[in-house]
Amino acid sequence: MSRSPLRQGDASPPPITANLRARWVWIVAFLLLAAAAELAGAAATHRIVQKGRAFGVGEIAINRGDTLLFTNEDEFLHQIYVASGGMTFDSNEQPPGQTIDVHFPSSGAFTVRCHIHPKMLLTVHVQ
Numbered sequence: 001m002s003r004s005p006l007r008q009g010d011a012s013p014p015p016i017t018a019n020l021r022a023r024w025v026w027i028v029a030f031l032l033l034a035a036a037a038e039l040a041g042a043a044a045t046h047r048i049v050q051k052g053r054a055f056g057v058g059e060i061a062i063n064r065g066d067t068l069l070f071t072n073e074d075e076f077l078h079q080i081y082v083a084s085g086g087m088t089f090d091s092n093e094q095p096p097g098q099t100i101d102v103h104f105p106s107s108g109a110f111t112v113r114c115h116i117h118p119k120m121l122l123t124v125h126v127q
């Protein structure tokens with residue numbers, strides 16, 4: 001029985017297959033890393049309600065670059081400020097229903113307070 005040229009070709013595996021597979025592994029690894037970096041770098045927003053002369057939470061942990069959105073759900077004015085951790089922020093008078101956004105560009109611990117209601121206190125931990 002004579003061997004056909006096709007069968008002879010099958011006998012030696014194409015050496016390129018292993019190379020291609022290794023290249024694909026690297027490409028997939030690179031894409032996964034890029035996606036992870038994208039996720040890590042994406043800034044998030046977090047909602048905080050102001051209701052009953054208090055913030056909805058007393059403490060929150062966020063990432064550097066995130067933004068807090070403060071919504072006044074009371075029937076009266078608030079006026080919030082940050083004066084800690086090297087950060088200064090002062091909102092104008094905030095009427096009922098209005099949302100104010102506060103950006104936290106650097107890490108540290110910050111306190112958010114209200115000029116009108118001194119008992120209002122929110123501690124923000126920025127990682």
Ligand SMILES: [Cu+2]
Nearest residue numbers: 078079114117
């Ligand atoms: Cu207030």
